[in-house]
Amino acid sequence: MTDDRPVSWQGLQARTSARIGLPRAGDTISGAAVREFQYAHVRARHAVSTTLDTSRLNLSQPPIEVESRARDREEYVRRPDLGRQLSDRSRESLPHGQYDVVFVIADGLSALAAEQQGPAVLAAMMPLLTDWRIAPLVVAHRARVALGDEIATCLGARCVVMMIGERPGLRCAESMSLYMTWNPQIGMRDSGRNCISNIHGHGGLSAMAAANALAWLLKTARTRNYSGVNLKDETCTIEQTVRPDPQKMLSDKSGQ
Amino acid sequence: MSYHAFLGGEKFCFSSLKQVLAYASPYRSGDELAGVAAPDPLQRIGAREALANIPLRTFLNEVPVPYETDEVTRLIIDSHDAAAFAPVAHMTVGDLRDWLLDHETDGATLAALAPGLTAEMVAAVSKLMRNQDLVAVARKITVRTAFRNMQGLPGRMGSRLQPNHPVDSLPGIAASMLDGLLLGVGDAVVGINPASDNMANASDILHMLEDVRVRHDIPIQTCLLTHVTNTLQLMERNAPVDLVFQSISGTEEANAGFGISLSVLSEAHMASQSLGRGTVGTNTMYFETGQGSALSANAHHGMDQQTAEVRAYAVARAFSPLLVNTVVGFIGPEYLYDGRQIIRAGLEDHFCGKLMGLPMGCDVCYTNHAEADQDDMDNLMMLLCTAGINFLIAVPGSDDIMLNYQSLSYHDIQTLRSLFGVRAAPEFEEWLIARELVDAKGRIRVNSPSILSGMIPCHD
Numbered sequence: 001m002t003d004d005r006p007v008s009w010q011g012l013q014a015r016t017s018a019r020i021g022l023p024r025a026g027d028t029i030s031g032a033a034v035r036e037f038q039y040a041h042v043r044a045r046h047a048v049s050t051t052l053d054t055s056r057l058n059l060s061q062p063p064i065e066v067e068s069r070a071r072d073r074e075e076y077v078r079r080p081d082l083g084r085q086l087s088d089r090s091r092e093s094l095p096h097g098q099y100d101v102v103f104v105i106a107d108g109l110s111a112l113a114a115e116q117q118g119p120a121v122l123a124a125m126m127p128l129l130t131d132w133r134i135a136p137l138v139v140a141h142r143a144r145v146a147l148g149d150e151i152a153t154c155l156g157a158r159c160v161v162m163m164i165g166e167r168p169g170l171r172c173a174e175s176m177s178l179y180m181t182w183n184p185q186i187g188m189r190d191s192g193r194n195c196i197s198n199i200h201g202h203g204g205l206s207a208m209a210a211a212n213a214l215a216w217l218l219k220t221a222r223t224r225n226y227s228g229v230n231l232k233d234e235t236c237t238i239e240q241t242v243r244p245d246p247q248k249m250l251s252d253k254s255g256q
Numbered sequence: 257m258s259y260h261a262f263l264g265g266e267k268f269c270f271s272s273l274k275q276v277l278a279y280a281s282p283y284r285s286g287d288e289l290a291g292v293a294a295p296d297p298l299q300r301i302g303a304r305e306a307l308a309n310i311p312l313r314t315f316l317n318e319v320p321v322p323y324e325t326d327e328v329t330r331l332i333i334d335s336h337d338a339a340a341f342a343p344v345a346h347m348t349v350g351d352l353r354d355w356l357l358d359h360e361t362d363g364a365t366l367a368a369l370a371p372g373l374t375a376e377m378v379a380a381v382s383k384l385m386r387n388q389d390l391v392a393v394a395r396k397i398t399v400r401t402a403f404r405n406m407q408g409l410p411g412r413m414g415s416r417l418q419p420n421h422p423v424d425s426l427p428g429i430a431a432s433m434l435d436g437l438l439l440g441v442g443d444a445v446v447g448i449n450p451a452s453d454n455m456a457n458a459s460d461i462l463h464m465l466e467d468v469r470v471r472h473d474i475p476i477q478t479c480l481l482t483h484v485t486n487t488l489q490l491m492e493r494n495a496p497v498d499l500v501f502q503s504i505s506g507t508e509e510a511n512a513g514f515g516i517s518l519s520v521l522s523e524a525h526m527a528s529q530s531l532g533r534g535t536v537g538t539n540t541m542y543f544e545t546g547q548g549s550a551l552s553a554n555a556h557h558g559m560d561q562q563t564a565e566v567r568a569y570a571v572a573r574a575f576s577p578l579l580v581n582t583v584v585g586f587i588g589p590e591y592l593y594d595g596r597q598i599i600r601a602g603l604e605d606h607f608c609g610k611l612m613g614l615p616m617g618c619d620v621c622y623t624n625h626a627e628a629d630q631d632d633m634d635n636l637m638m639l640l641c642t643a644g645i646n647f648l649i650a651v652p653g654s655d656d657i658m659l660n661y662q663s664l665s666y667h668d669i670q671t672l673r674s675l676f677g678v679r680a681a682p683e684f685e686e687w688l689i690a691r692e693l694v695d696a697k698g699r700i701r702v703n704s705p706s707i708l709s710g711m712i713p714c715h716d
Contacts, residue, residue, distance in 0.1 A: 078590055172657075189512065
């Protein structure tokens with residue numbers, strides 16, 4: 001069904017946060033809109049350089065804090081290989097046990113996203129996983145997605161969920177992704193993961209919806225004993241958003 | 257095999273063809289990350305000297321990834337056309353560079369040559385070319401493809417309308433699509449990157465695109481950029497699939513990282529051909545590529561990222577695609593650090609794709625963690641337009657709110673049409689005139705969204 005009544009830009013702009021119906025100057029965009037865009041770009045650049053502050057997570061119990069081999073944000077941006085490996089000290093801080101799943105809150109390319117969305121998704125997730133052996137929460141600094149594989153291996157967890165800040169955008173610099181990997185192995189392919197992205201408070205996926213989608217993925221992965229592109233989302237609601245890769249080069253949307 | 261060159265009395269030695277290629281590449285962060293970049297600028301120039309003296313025939317014998325273990329290498333070697341290669345078979349890489357720039361070497365000659373050049377030969381010659389050389393040679397080459405309109409005609413440039421939405425809201429997607437159509441964008445394809453991999457959702461989006469296209473009788477093709485295995489299922493379920501999309505890379509292992517192989521691409525190609533939905537042509541495949549994808553999958557086999565990229569074009573040309581584009585700045589600063597590196601890579605990718613015989617386009621783009629901004633994108637879009645690019649990607653106001661990166665805006669396409677006189681595909685241009693979206697001078701009017709009624713779905 002479509003709406004045949006006349007539409008206005010104002011009405012359409014309520015449907016999406018995309019920059020539609022911009023005023024023009026000749027072929028191009030009016031100066032005010034251009035300056036607003038430049039302001040948003042500088043703000044997003046700032047989000048990339050911000051570090052994750054564990055005290056802002058408001059956790060009831062102190063998490064295990066780990067860091068990658070990247071020494072600072074600049075090296076982290078340039079060297080994804082270092083962001084996928086635990087520092088020696090961090091490796092020793094992870095006690096081996098027997099767990100079904102470990103949750104990792106990771107800065108990725110937006111620590112603000114991890115701080116704002118991570119605890120909310122975790123809180124929504126816990127009641128849905130009553131019969132799961134859940135490892136102590138890990139907070140990871142200067143982390144890429146694959147750092148979770150080593151974390152899970154050290155802890156002895158069958159599955160890792162990386163809750164990681166995405167590349168900041170202009171409309172939203174606080175968007176988080178969940179990467180679920182069953183049987184994580186160091187050096188494994190990204191096609192073995194499932195992703196739920198765009199979790200944020202500016203018209204993105206809500207923490208509750210993300211938790212529901214993740215619960216479906218976790219339960220299905222446990223039944224089939226695998227994750228990745230072969231685990232297709234057959235649920236029927238849009239809220240249960242699952243994405244194995246962004247299809248734009250798969251790639252490092254959240255810094256794989 | 258080892259290679260060497262003498263410069264100023266100094267001898268430069270290289271252990272393999274792969275190393276010569278990597279060292280000869282212009283500096284970029286991804287090659288440094290991979291540990292394959294020239295250790296210093298002198299070694300880079302030494303490698304270019306060595307590369308210039310290597311016969312093209314060498315590339316048929318020394319391959320960067322073993323034939324036995326890599327299906328992309330097998331594709332490249334097994335599909336090499338010796339007859340097409342004959343006119344340049346006696347040349348070195350350096351000879352080829354000068355010959356490509358010769359006035360006598362015209363577009364028809366280059367089109368006939370394409371099946372005779374391997375990916376590695378094409379990558380090699382690009383490393384001996386300055387930015388203006390990449391533009392000048394690419395501009396000679398015309399690659400025509402067709403589905404519901406003709407792409408790649410001389411004096412024309414297509415555009416992809418990319419109306420993404422963070423949660424795939426159908427009214428949200430439709431609103432961005434309407435904005436683009438009113439600005440005369442979308443003849444190459446209306447292509448959506450879905451946020452979700454949900455199959456019902458994918459089908460809903462395809463049906464909405466089909467509804468808009470049919471309702472307004474727009475001579476375009478639509479595409480949902482989901483994994484090829486999803487599109488195979490969607491075709492089985494009779495969803496309205498025009499084009500099959502897939503991200504591809506230059507090694508078997510990197511493609512495995514994408515969850516694909518040549519056989520699954522072949523299966524999807526055949527399935528889409530059997531639908532017979534094209535009206536003026538039968539090209540049904542759409543591929544995206546980008547320097548760094550092989551390294552990103554840790555499957556680059558010691559190659560520099562630009563050589564690996566051109567091998568992805570060898571994969572693409574096996575399936576006669578309607579559209580191929582590099583997503584040049586999307587992958588991030590660890591591969592292309594700043595505007596300078598992104599611009600060079602964009603020109604290389606376009607040139608190499610065209611020389612391979614592909615309908616090459618580009619997503620002129622950057623991320624917020626790269627040292628680049630919209631001024632760099634302005635430069636690259638104008639250079640690519642001068643180089644005769646088949647199509648460019650555009651999003652509302654340059655801001656992709658789902659993938660969180662910046663591309664060109666719909667308006668930028670108008671700017672290029674005015675500056676360079678490049679026109680949309682003829683069928684689409686006629687539609688714009690018939691709907692009075694353009695004025696007597698062919699310029700896009702300031703169009704009211706009410707002109708194309710009934711585009712916005714009432715419900716998600």
